[in-house]
Amino acid sequence: MAKKRTKSKKPTSSQKGFSLKLSKQNKIILGSLLIVLSIALFFSFMSYYFTWQEDQSMLSEFKDRNAQASNLLNKFGASVSHFFMYKGFGLASLSFPLLLAITGLYLFLGLDSKGLIGKWIWGLTGIIWISIALGFFAFEQPLLGGLIGYEMNDFLQDYTGKIGVFLLLVFVLMVILVRLFNFSPEGVAKFFRSQKQQLKSDFKKSKSTPVTVQSDDGSVELSMETDTPVAVDTYTHKKDIPPLQSEAGLDVNLPQEEDLDIDLKVEKVTEEKEETDVKAEKLVKDFGEFDPKLELGNYKFPHIELLDQHGATGGITINQEELEENKNRIVSTLKNYKIGIAQIKATIGPTVTLYEIVPEAGVRISKIKNLEDDIALSLAALGIRIIAPIPGKGTIGIEVPNKNATIVSMRSVIASNKFQKAEMELPIAFGKTISNETFVVDLAKMPHMLMAGATGQGKSVGLNAVLTSLLYKKHPAEVKFILVDPKKVELTLYNKIERHFLAKLPDSEDAIITDNTKVINTLNSLCIEMDNRYELLKLAMVRNIKEYNVKFKARKLNPNDGHKFLPYIVLVIDEFADLIMTAGKEVETPIARLAQLARAIGIHLIIATQRPSVNVITGIIKANFPARIAFRVTSKIDSRTILDAQGADQLIGRGDMLFTQGNDVTRLQCAFVDTPEVAKITEYIGSQRAYPDAHLLPEYVGEDSGTGIDYDIADRDSMFRDAAEVIVTAQQGSASLIQRKLKLGYNRAGRIIDQLEAAGIVGPFEGSKARQVLVPDILSLEQLLQNETK
Ligand SMILES: Nc1ncnc2c1ncn2[C@@H]1O[C@H](COP(=O)(O)OP(=O)(O)OP(=O)(O)O)[C@@H](O)[C@H]1O
Numbered sequence: 001m002a003k004k005r006t007k008s009k010k011p012t013s014s015q016k017g018f019s020l021k022l023s024k025q026n027k028i029i030l031g032s033l034l035i036v037l038s039i040a041l042f043f044s045f046m047s048y049y050f051t052w053q054e055d056q057s058m059l060s061e062f063k064d065r066n067a068q069a070s071n072l073l074n075k076f077g078a079s080v081s082h083f084f085m086y087k088g089f090g091l092a093s094l095s096f097p098l099l100l101a102i103t104g105l106y107l108f109l110g111l112d113s114k115g116l117i118g119k120w121i122w123g124l125t126g127i128i129w130i131s132i133a134l135g136f137f138a139f140e141q142p143l144l145g146g147l148i149g150y151e152m153n154d155f156l157q158d159y160t161g162k163i164g165v166f167l168l169l170v171f172v173l174m175v176i177l178v179r180l181f182n183f184s185p186e187g188v189a190k191f192f193r194s195q196k197q198q199l200k201s202d203f204k205k206s207k208s209t210p211v212t213v214q215s216d217d218g219s220v221e222l223s224m225e226t227d228t229p230v231a232v233d234t235y236t237h238k239k240d241i242p243p244l245q246s247e248a249g250l251d252v253n254l255p256q257e258e259d260l261d262i263d264l265k266v267e268k269v270t271e272e273k274e275e276t277d278v279k280a281e282k283l284v285k286d287f288g289e290f291d292p293k294l295e296l297g298n299y300k301f302p303h304i305e306l307l308d309q310h311g312a313t314g315g316i317t318i319n320q321e322e323l324e325e326n327k328n329r330i331v332s333t334l335k336n337y338k339i340g341i342a343q344i345k346a347t348i349g350p351t352v353t354l355y356e357i358v359p360e361a362g363v364r365i366s367k368i369k370n371l372e373d374d375i376a377l378s379l380a381a382l383g384i385r386i387i388a389p390i391p392g393k394g395t396i397g398i399e400v401p402n403k404n405a406t407i408v409s410m411r412s413v414i415a416s417n418k419f420q421k422a423e424m425e426l427p428i429a430f431g432k433t434i435s436n437e438t439f440v441v442d443l444a445k446m447p448h449m450l451m452a453g454a455t456g457q458g459k460s461v462g463l464n465a466v467l468t469s470l471l472y473k474k475h476p477a478e479v480k481f482i483l484v485d486p487k488k489v490e491l492t493l494y495n496k497i498e499r500h501f502l503a504k505l506p507d508s509e510d511a512i513i514t515d516n517t518k519v520i521n522t523l524n525s526l527c528i529e530m531d532n533r534y535e536l537l538k539l540a541m542v543r544n545i546k547e548y549n550v551k552f553k554a555r556k557l558n559p560n561d562g563h564k565f566l567p568y569i570v571l572v573i574d575e576f577a578d579l580i581m582t583a584g585k586e587v588e589t590p591i592a593r594l595a596q597l598a599r600a601i602g603i604h605l606i607i608a609t610q611r612p613s614v615n616v617i618t619g620i621i622k623a624n625f626p627a628r629i630a631f632r633v634t635s636k637i638d639s640r641t642i643l644d645a646q647g648a649d650q651l652i653g654r655g656d657m658l659f660t661q662g663n664d665v666t667r668l669q670c671a672f673v674d675t676p677e678v679a680k681i682t683e684y685i686g687s688q689r690a691y692p693d694a695h696l697l698p699e700y701v702g703e704d705s706g707t708g709i710d711y712d713i714a715d716r717d718s719m720f721r722d723a724a725e726v727i728v729t730a731q732q733g734s735a736s737l738i739q740r741k742l743k744l745g746y747n748r749a750g751r752i753i754d755q756l757e758a759a760g761i762v763g764p765f766e767g768s769k770a771r772q773v774l775v776p777d778i779l780s781l782e783q784l785l786q787n788e789t790k
Contacts, residue, residue, distance in 0.1 A: 024110060027110060031109070033104070034103050035108065037104075041080065041100065044073045044080055045097065047077065051069070051078070052086065054069075055082070059082055084146075087146070088146045088148055089128070089148050091130065092126070092128075095130075099123045126176065130149075131146055132149050132165075133169050134146075136149075153165060287555075289554060290552060291553075292478065292549075292553070293477045293478075295477065295691070296477065298688075299500075299688055301472065301473075301475075302471060302472055304411060304414060304415055306681050307681075308411060308674065309411055309412075310411075318348055319402075319403065326353070326379065329378060330379065332378075334368070339363050340363065341357055342361075343358040348402070348436070350405065350406040350431075350436065351654075352400060352434060353402055354397050357397075358394070358396075365389055368396055369386060369388045375398065379400060385397075385651075399667065405654070413432065413440075416429070418440050419438060422442075425443075425546065426470060427441075428440065428470065430465060430466075430670060431465070432669050433666060443604050449606045449627045449628070450607055450628045451609075453630060453632055454610060457651075458653065458670055459631055460490050462631065463490070463574060464673045465671045465672075465673055468681060471497075471501070471681060471685065474568075476497075476685075478567055480501060480567050481569075484512075484513045484514075484573040486579060487575055490574050493675065493682050495510070495512055496686030498511040499691050499694055500685055500686070503696070503697055505521060505525055505700065506699050506736060517583075519573075519583070521700050522697065525698050525699070526571065526594060526598075527594060528697075528698040528700060529603070530597060530603055533601035536562065536563060539562075568602040571594075571603065571604070572606045572607075573606070575609060577609045577616040592621065595621070595625060607621075613641060617641055626661060627662075630651075631653070631655070633649055633651075634649065643660055643665060656668075657670050717748065720752055724759075724761050726738060726742065728775050732770050733762035737770075759784070761775050
């Protein structure tokens with residue numbers, strides 16, 4: 001596709017430049033011809049001015065060999081000059097030899113002819129302008145402006161009058177001065193200023209030329225004599241005067257007058273461009289920036305109508321009675337504990353209302369914090385959370401759940417300005433804060449997220465909210481998901497967008513991973529992908545994926561060197577506890593490795609668990625997941641395990657959550673997106689044109705397969721020989737080659753590769769690289785196989 005587009009684009013005239021495809025010798029010949037021609041024209045034109053009257057009569061006798069013209073170049077000179085000067089542009093025609101000479105020199109010296117077209121355009125504009133101007137001012141002498149100048153003047157004056165033509169000439173002159181000579185009012189002012197300074201310094205110089213005259217009494221007198229030359233250092237303008245010597249042998253050093261009128265010239269340093277940059281610029285000029293979305297150029301982002309309102313059209317309803325009631329209870333409860341309140345303010349959120357209290361002077365904050373349970377009891381409400389003090393404010397917050405919680409629909413957060421205008425790499429609209437603001441974060445900055453909460457508290461909805469946000473904002477070329485769903489039901493809907501948004505291992509049938517053993521392979525494959533990406537970043541000399549992709553789009557990275565546009569990869573594991581219980585270290589190690597290193601290369605992990613215990617969320621996992629989300633949990637300990645703070649045990653469930661990215665904990669109401677909505681979105685995307693396959697991750701074969709396997713010759717696959725021939729001919733030991741050439745499944749191809757290794761035809765497994773082929777040609781292969789059977 002990309003090629004098609006590039007072909008249809010025609011290069012612009014400036015790109016074409018003056019790119020005559022001539023050999024070097026031809027350029028020299030053509031260059032010399034133009035130079036000679038320009039000299040001939042110059043002499044013809046010059047002498048035409050003195051001889052035109054005499055020569056005019058013989059123009060008709062050009063063919064007559066005996067007729068002679070007075071022009072320096074005889075009849076040729078007379079005719080050409082008559083054409084250019086009399087019938088053409090008059091005196092301005094002298095520019096033609098100049099332009100020809102420049103062109104000739106460019107060709108002769110083999111200079112880069114890029115600017116030549118510009119010179120001709122400006123030259124011709126100048127010729128026309130001079131011709132008309134001379135026609136205008138020297139109306140009486142038509143030879144100065146030539147016939148064209150005269151006629152054009154006449155023509156213009158018929159329409160605009162003399163003043164009109166004059167104004168037009170002034171305007172065109174301005175255009176020429178501004179465009180060609182960078183004329184500007186400041187430039188003119190600077191010129192006059194420097195002239196003035198020059199005059200001033202000359203004047204000073206002439207006035208202050210000191211000369212010594214020695215009097216009889218040995219004293220030193222100084223007098224001024226204007227015309228005595230004094231050496232002046234032109235750079236510093238300091239007078240170079242030797243120290244005077246009095247008779248008494250006293251060295252008298254004349255104080256040198258400091259001249260502060262030194263002009264500082266600042267020379268602009270032009271950045272040196274590397275050759276690749278120049279090439280890239282040319283490619284971008286010719287074909288435009290690389291567009292990763294081009295392959296699915298007609299892709300339509302899901303529209304907002306696919307999402308439901310969930311009855312939350314009117315926003316939050318304020319129940320005045322409830323507010324008054326809660327306020328009175330808070331005030332009286334605190335009064336019982338002898339805590340006076342100076343001021344109280346309520347902020348109503350979708351699920352909870354925040355009462356901000358300014359206690360009276362002298363009340364200790366810790367006292368209120370300790371009374372948390374008592375206050376909760378007297379307010380008879382679940383999910384009271386006390387924030388003492390609210391960070392950044394001098395107040396204490398008491399969060400009280402609303403009697404009727406409002407559902408925050410995914411539709412409302414997706415449609416919000418904040419999300420729509422978010423300039424983030426991977427924007428996620430989580431929901432709304434307590435003050436009813438839409439909460440949008442960048443997954444790329446997090447860079448990995450841990451999500452935990454007791455069962456049924458909104459984790460799956462939270463994951464769907466994350467995925468939906470990305471689906472609404474990102475093109476299939478920009479992000480790929482790897483979905484791990486041991487529960488087998490939660491993420492199945494995303495199957496429909498496999499060929500748009502999912503990534504998988506080359507051998508797997510389903511893109512959504514439900515089998516724990518496959519997770520290990522996927523994680524290891526992701527580690528290989530990570531290493532490969534780091535290698536690419538190193539080659540490109542950039543620090544992260546964003547810079548890499550910018551450079552790739554600007555065509556500064558050559559795809560022939562293995563460079564390609566890198567999509568973000570988001571790995572989502574829905575039930576991490578299950579995984580760590582069955583696979584333990586085998587998953588923990590690659591996850592920790594990815595979490596530690598993958599941020600720069602655009603691989604981001606989201607792991608969710610309903611069992612937030614320390615053996616699931618281990619220290620090593622926790623240390624690498626700074627962004628954490630806690631839905632409601634059953635104990636304070638669980639809350640601490642997730643957030644390193646309590647509070648998650650006091651949430652009210654149904655998407656009520658706490659979010660932290662390191663320090664502050666923010667209470668949010670997660671946006672609600674129901675399964676039918678996700679189904680509609682995936683259906684909408686899935687029905688569009690897709691890539692031929694899901695995004696393929698690098699091949700990873702487990703450690704136990706491969707090396708050291710001793711296959712019996714009799715057990716060999718029936719396609720063994722064909723496969724061996726394919727591999728040896730291509731000299732490339734990869735399972736996917738066998739798959740493609742012999743149309744085999746991945747598993748069978750993998751088995752054959754193992755057999756080839758056992759037979760000594762290919763080398764051992766080398767990670768993401770193809771195996772080494774140990775047999776150089778088909779003949780050697782024949783010999784090897786024959787020897788085996790002997
Ligand atoms: N943000 C939300 N707003 C309103 N209701 C919600 C929200 N999130 C979840 N719920 C309600 O809670 C129910 C359970 O949510 P969800 O399936 O996400 O829980 P879960 O934590 O994934 O449970 P499990 O671990 O058993 O899969 C939903 O069916 C829905 O009714």
